[in-house]
Amino acid sequence: MFETLKPQPADKILALMQMYREDPRADKIDLGVGVYKNAEGVTPVMRAIKAAEHKLWEEETTKAxxxxxxxxxxxxxxxxxxxxxxxxxxxxxxxxxxxxxxxxxxxxxxxxxxxxxxxxxxxxxxxxxxxxxxxxxxxxxxxxxxxxxxxxxxxxxxxxxxxxxxxxxxxxxxxxxxxxxxxxxxxxxxxxxxxxxxxxxxxxxxxxxxxxxxxxxxxxxxxxxxxxxxxxxxxxxxxxxxxxxxxxxxxxxxxxxxxxxxxxxxxxxxxxxxxxxxxxxxxxxxxxxxxxxxxxDEALRADWASELEEVRLGMLGLRQQLADELQRLSGSDRFGFIAQHRGMFSLLGTTPELVEKMRVDNGIYMVGDSRMNIAGLNKTTVPLLAKAIIDAGV
Incomplete structure (x- = not known):
């Protein structure tokens, strides 16, 4: 039976993650995987989740x-x-x-x-x-x-x-x-x-x-x-x-x-x-x-909403910083859309060839269609990405 199975198409994002892990460069930037990360590159457990888990551990009586x-x-x-x-x-x-x-x-x-x-x-x-x-x-x-x-x-x-x-x-x-x-x-x-x-x-x-x-x-x-x-x-x-x-x-x-x-x-x-x-x-x-x-729970909900708002505003800040830096480097406002987009992702709208150029030349890892995860950035890496985008001729 198994001999009739055919290889399935590789997941491009998972393949990109593997390439990133194998890249020895210290200044590489992962903008591919669709997971929120904080400035330290960690996907944290939210405070309210931690508190709820502790409470659940104390109160739960069955796993039925x-x-x-x-x-x-x-x-x-x-x-x-x-x-x-x-x-x-x-x-x-x-x-x-x-x-x-x-x-x-x-x-x-x-x-x-x-x-x-x-x-x-x-x-x-x-x-x-x-x-x-x-x-x-x-x-x-x-x-x-x-x-x-x-x-x-x-x-x-x-x-x-x-x-x-x-x-x-x-x-x-x-x-x-x-x-x-x-x-x-x-x-x-x-x-x-x-x-x-x-x-x-x-x-x-x-x-x-x-x-x-x-x-x-x-x-x-x-x-x-x-x-x-x-x-x-x-x-x-x-x-x-x-x-x-x-x-x-x-x-x-x-x-x-x-x-x-x-x-x-x-x-x-x-x-x-x-x-x-x-x-x-x-x-x-x-x-x-x-x-x-x-x-x-009123208190847990308020803490969760507060931390979620911190996450949201942090991503908006990174968007604005990147748009501003690209405007400074390019002398134009053609990247202003980055500040207008919402959520974790923006699509640069460039070619797979230029995306690959940024990976080879600068260690910038984004999906081939030029989708980038804004949450993969921090204040230090934003200028590195902006320079790579301009140098690649995007």
């Missing part, structure tokens, strides 16, 4: 399974965090998943179950795993224009024009905030225009929100998601706690199915539980338990 959809209390606090009061709780089905990736996979499985002929429209570019999973699940994928390589902003006219080619029942995958890999986001007016188009054409929105709190703030980053959930007949939302709670290895995610028809909630909830059972049975609980404890 939770329900197929996870602890309902976790779903409640996450729904409140992401959707606020935009949708009645009784209109939302939700299930815990192994990370945001698990939520995305379950959403695709649900789409295929509900409408095998549905196509999923994804932004060009998008998180590569979106397309990889869609291909594996066997769902037709269509790209829509999103990133303008001239302005490094959103090509909104192109996006709308391409989405007009979607047919009733097709799914449109949107990034809730901090678009990965570009860092370019829709504004409120654009969100509303997208919603109007979705409703006019009978399209189903699916939102992947993995960076709430990393962009403009917890409430601000959820604004577009709340608009979609409140104004469309139904939608899917895949959420991750990896970044904003710093619990990457705990694999803590949530999939929500929202319907304005409250009578659909029971069927949707049963379907989400069924999909969990087929794929992994019971979802992991440790990370979900910590998130629930933090969001339900």
């Amino acid at each position: 399974y939770t329900g197929l959809a996870g602890d309902p209390g976790y779903a409640d606090v996450m729904i409140k965090l992401i959707l606020g009061d935009s949708v009645a709780r009784g209109n939302i089905a939700a299930a815990a998943t192994p990370g945001g990736t698990g939520a995305v996979r379950q959403a695709f499985e649900l789409i295929k179950m509900a409408n095998p002929k549905a196509r999923v429209f994804v932004s060009d570019p998008t998180w590569p795993n979106h397309i990889s999973i869609l291909k594996y699940v066997g769902i037709e994928t269509v790209t829509y224009r999103y990133f303008d390589r001239e302005t490094r902003g959103v090509n909104f006219d192109g996006m709308i024009e391409d989405l007009k080619g979607a047919e009733k029942g097709d799914v449109v995958l949107l990034h809730g905030c901090c678009h990965n890999p570009t860092g370019a986001n829709l504004n409120t007016t654009q969100w509303q225009e997208v919603i109007d188009l979705l409703n006019a054409r009978g399209l189903i929105p699916m939102i992947d929100i993995a960076y709430q709190g990393f962009g403009d703030g917890l409430e601000e980053d959820a604004a577009g998601v709340r608009m979609v959930a409140a104004q469309t007949p139904e939608c899917l939302i895949a959420a991750s706690c990896s970044k904003n709670f710093g619990i990457y290895r705990e694999r803590t995610g949530l999939l929500m199915a929202v319907s304005q028809d409250g009578s659909a909630q029971a069927l949707n909830q049963g379907t989400l539980a069924f999909l969990n059972r087929q794929n992994f049975s019971f979802p992991p609980d440790h990370g979900a338990r910590l998130v629930t404890m933090i969001l339900n």
Whole structure:
């Protein structure tokens, strides 16, 4: 049997990580891996997580399974965090998943179950795993224009024009905030225009929100998601706690199915539980338990929100420092988009050849499409990156 297996394509980011580890240069810079790092290059355990873990260690009395959809209390606090009061709780089905990736996979499985002929429209570019999973699940994928390589902003006219080619029942995958890999986001007016188009054409929105709190703030980053959930007949939302709670290895995610028809909630909830059972049975609980404890405890929540804000402002500061240094070196404002982007990532919009040149000449490691992780920088390395960008002729 095994002899029939074929080698799978290597993961480019994992390969880049290996190259970085093997590079002996002391001044090398890792901007490839999509993980938040502080100025010391460490992904820290947040203070509130540490406190909650200590409390859990003292209070937990069992490691028995939770329900197929996870602890309902976790779903409640996450729904409140992401959707606020935009949708009645009784209109939302939700299930815990192994990370945001698990939520995305379950959403695709649900789409295929509900409408095998549905196509999923994804932004060009998008998180590569979106397309990889869609291909594996066997769902037709269509790209829509999103990133303008001239302005490094959103090509909104192109996006709308391409989405007009979607047919009733097709799914449109949107990034809730901090678009990965570009860092370019829709504004409120654009969100509303997208919603109007979705409703006019009978399209189903699916939102992947993995960076709430990393962009403009917890409430601000959820604004577009709340608009979609409140104004469309139904939608899917895949959420991750990896970044904003710093619990990457705990694999803590949530999939929500929202319907304005409250009578659909029971069927949707049963379907989400069924999909969990087929794929992994019971979802992991440790990370979900910590998130629930933090969001339900006034002091822990305040400390978590404060530290998250420190992270957000730190990344914005690095963005501004890099944009300023590039302006100083280039004598132009053509890199101003870096300060305007939000979240961990920005797409420089340059060629794979120049990305490779920066790696060879300066030890700058970024993904070949020129996505760079701003959180991989600190105040000392920003000038090194700026000089490498200018020297490479970006």
